[in-house]
Every structure is written in C-alpha cells, then in structure tokens.
Amino acid sequence: MKKQLLHLLTAAFILTNLTSCQFDDPKPAPSKTDLLTAKAWKETDFKVDGTSGFDTVIKACEKDDLLKFNTDKSITFNEGALKCDLASPQTSGGSWDFTTSETVLKIIDSDGKVLEGVIGTLTDTTLIITVPNILSGTGTVVEITYTAQ
DSSP: OHHHHHHHHHHHHHHHHHHHOOOOOOOOOOOHHHHHHSSOEEEEEEEETTEEOHHHHSOTTTTTOEEEEOTTSEEEEEOOSSOSSTTSOSEEEEEEEEETTTTEEEEEETTOOEEEEEEEEEOSSEEEEEEETTTTTSSOEEEEEEEEO
16 A cells, blocks of 8 residues: 555645646747847947958947848947937938848948948847949958948
C-alpha cells in the first residue's frame, strides 16, 4: 500500500510540475523596418574601395549628425551639436524606403537628392550600406557604416 501511495504522489507531483510550466512563445525576429526605426543612426565609417576615409573625408561637423528613420517612411536629418553651416536648420526631413525585396535602402533628402545603397548589414546596432558608382559613375564603391545611438 505504501508503494502505491508513493507512486500516486510521485505521479501527482510530476503532473503538477508539467502543467505549471509555462512555455513562452518565442518572439519573432524583428523586421528590417523594426531594426531601422528603433533608434537614431550616426555615421561611424566611410570606406572608398575598401579604404576608410572617415577621418580624412568626413568633416568634424558631419560626424555628429544623426538620421532617424520613422515608421511612416519619413526620415529626420539632425545636424547634431556641431553644424557645418550655422544658418542651416537643425533638422530637415526626407523619406526612405526599401526596394528590391528589402535588400536596397533608398533615402531621399528634402532637396530631392537620392542615395540608394545595398544593405550589407542591418542589426539592432549596425547598418552598413554599399553604394556602387556614387562618384560620377567611376566604378568606385563606397561603404557607409552607421551605428545605432
């Protein structure tokens, strides 16, 4: 009789523990839009044909600029604390979109200038886009790295 009672208690214990466990549904991976719009982005590297030109090509007043991609496909350009032209507004707008099955990022500024780059990396901390032929169709490849802020 004691063995049967022990088996019953063991079975009850196991069943209680199994039913009390909650299995959370895994969160779906964030979409590219989620990753892009979660934070503002600051340019942290600029490579021309594989060679960094960030410290020589990018002016100090441009290194603190921020891009904020919004979920409504608008974009806000913020000049940061250092402005290259004190007369220019602190912020300006534009738009953005994905093209080619979300492999290309297209950015249009308020003057209508378009930058289209192939997305090499898009994580919650890093965005890297590659822009071929950016310098007048010369075959030069530019890679721009942004870091989430």
